[in-house]
Amino acid sequence: MKKPEHFLFYQTRKELPVIKKAEGIYMWDHNGREYIDGCSGAVISNIGYGSKRIQETIASQAQETFFAYRIHFENQPALNLAEKLAKASAPHLNRVFFVSGGSEAVESAMKICRQYFFNTGQGGRHLFISRRPSYHGCTLGALGITSYAPLEAPFKAIVNTHPKIPAPFCYRCAYDMTYPACNLKCAHALEQCILDNGPDNVAAFVAEPIGGASTGAVVPPEDYFSVIEGICRKYGIMLILDEVMTGFGRTGALFGYEHWQTKADIVALSKGMAAGYFPLGAAVTTEKIVNSILDSGGFAHGHTYAGNPMACAVGEEVLDIILENRLPENAAATGSHLKKGLEALKDTHEIIGDVRGRGLLLAIELVKNRETREPFRADGNANLALADAAFEKGLIIYPRKPLNGLAGDHLLVAPPLITTKAQADVILDRLDQALLQIRGRL
Numbered sequence: 001m002k003k004p005e006h007f008l009f010y011q012t013r014k015e016l017p018v019i020k021k022a023e024g025i026y027m028w029d030h031n032g033r034e035y036i037d038g039c040s041g042a043v044i045s046n047i048g049y050g051s052k053r054i055q056e057t058i059a060s061q062a063q064e065t066f067f068a069y070r071i072h073f074e075n076q077p078a079l080n081l082a083e084k085l086a087k088a089s090a091p092h093l094n095r096v097f098f099v100s101g102g103s104e105a106v107e108s109a110m111k112i113c114r115q116y117f118f119n120t121g122q123g124g125r126h127l128f129i130s131r132r133p134s135y136h137g138c139t140l141g142a143l144g145i146t147s148y149a150p151l152e153a154p155f156k157a158i159v160n161t162h163p164k165i166p167a168p169f170c171y172r173c174a175y176d177m178t179y180p181a182c183n184l185k186c187a188h189a190l191e192q193c194i195l196d197n198g199p200d201n202v203a204a205f206v207a208e209p210i211g212g213a214s215t216g217a218v219v220p221p222e223d224y225f226s227v228i229e230g231i232c233r234k235y236g237i238m239l240i241l242d243e244v245m246t247g248f249g250r251t252g253a254l255f256g257y258e259h260w261q262t263k264a265d266i267v268a269l270s271k272g273m274a275a276g277y278f279p280l281g282a283a284v285t286t287e288k289i290v291n292s293i294l295d296s297g298g299f300a301h302g303h304t305y306a307g308n309p310m311a312c313a314v315g316e317e318v319l320d321i322i323l324e325n326r327l328p329e330n331a332a333a334t335g336s337h338l339k340k341g342l343e344a345l346k347d348t349h350e351i352i353g354d355v356r357g358r359g360l361l362l363a364i365e366l367v368k369n370r371e372t373r374e375p376f377r378a379d380g381n382a383n384l385a386l387a388d389a390a391f392e393k394g395l396i397i398y399p400r401k402p403l404n405g406l407a408g409d410h411l412l413v414a415p416p417l418i419t420t421k422a423q424a425d426v427i428l429d430r431l432d433q434a435l436l437q438i439r440g441r442l
């Protein structure tokens with residue numbers, strides 16, 4: 001197999017095996033080595049790999065057309081998917097704008113929000129408050145509301161950075177407080193941030209319902225989003241939920257907002273929406289917001305691939321597969337089994353400081369000292385050491401640093417939503433072996 005490294009580049013020079021085949025939760029490289037995808041790629045492969053139904057959908061749509069420009073034609077897959085998505089969403093979220101990925105979905109949500117205010121005599125509203133840490137994408141607009149220092153550093157001079165408040169990260173509380181005695185100081189920080197920046201300047205608050213890669217599956221306290229929603233309503237700002245990672249069953253509900261009946265104004269979607277089979281994303285919002293934008297000249301935004309018939313045909317089939325196979329329910333059941341198993345690993349591995357998450361969006365955080373929660377040395381990269389050891393044992397997991405990307409070590413454990421409890425046990429076994437391999441070496 002010819003390695004393309006001289007022509008192709010991504011983030012680093014790290015040598016990687018070449019993929020040959022993938023099926024279910026398993027992947028095989030060109031040397032015949034087998035891996036379990038314990039993090040669904042980048043938490044995207046919700047229905048697993050190699051779906052025959054998706055292969056047939058793609059073949060059948062390819063017979064009709066790969067492309068029709070949205071300015072010239074409607075296409076049936078886009079119409080169907082928009083309808084199914086609206087019906088599967090909270091009742092007020094019934095207008096869908098298609099894009100091709102998560103960063104585009106987030107930026108489209110920001111622009112829907114901004115244009116609504118621009119068109120309704122509230123043109124001062126231009127700030128999007130988000131959280132530290134958080135990840136909303138790496139294009140320049142999405143990066144402005146992301147907080148993960150290594151990704152921001154080279155681009156500070158060209159990014160419009162928006163205000164941040166602390167994430168509801170109880171294990172590493174920014175205020176050194178404990179829930180519920182803290183009285184949700186991190187949620188009430190939104191109000192102070194709005195006042196500091198001038199309420200008439202703030203357009204929206206943007207948050208992931210359950211933290212993704214940057215915090216490592218941080219689940220907010222039960223009443224967090226009701227406080228947040230109340231503050232948004234009080235100041236007339238929108239609540240934008242970034243469900244790029246949490247959407248499509250990942251956390252044990254079709255959408256993360258269902259856990260707390262949070263009423264978002266706009267929801268950004270991607271990843272599990274086409275589950276890795278095609279680039280696809282969407283911003284979903286309300287009729288009122290869309291009518292206001294369309295009534296005053298139209299949405300000043302759009303991408304060439306938006307509403308692509310191939311992508312939408314795949315998205316429709318993926319949504320059917322998720323709903324017919326009750327994958328959110330499976331994520332909840334397998335997820336609680338896997339989480340219990342991770343907690344059991346904590347009993348035998350002193351370096352696991354925290355186990356967190358919901359459904360099949362789970363994480364472990366590694367610490368040098370469990371009592372004090374002291375992290376390992378930042379340049380020691382304990383998270384990479386464990387991810388590499390797991391990879392060697394045939395398990396892929398997703399390493400990041402929870403202290404704004406600068407320190408701490410966590411790994412996402414987020415296999416496809418089709419994972420059975422027996423397969424979860426194999427994941428736990430391989431993780432146990434990897435933890436044993438790095439024991440004493442950090």
Ligand SMILES: Cc1ncc(COP(=O)(O)O)c(C=O)c1O
Pocket residue numbers: 042101102103104106135136137138208212213242243244245270271
């Ligand atoms: C919560 C969240 N938002 C946005 C994005 C950006 O998505 P993409 O990489 O498809 O641009 C990601 C990607 O990991 C994400 O997890």
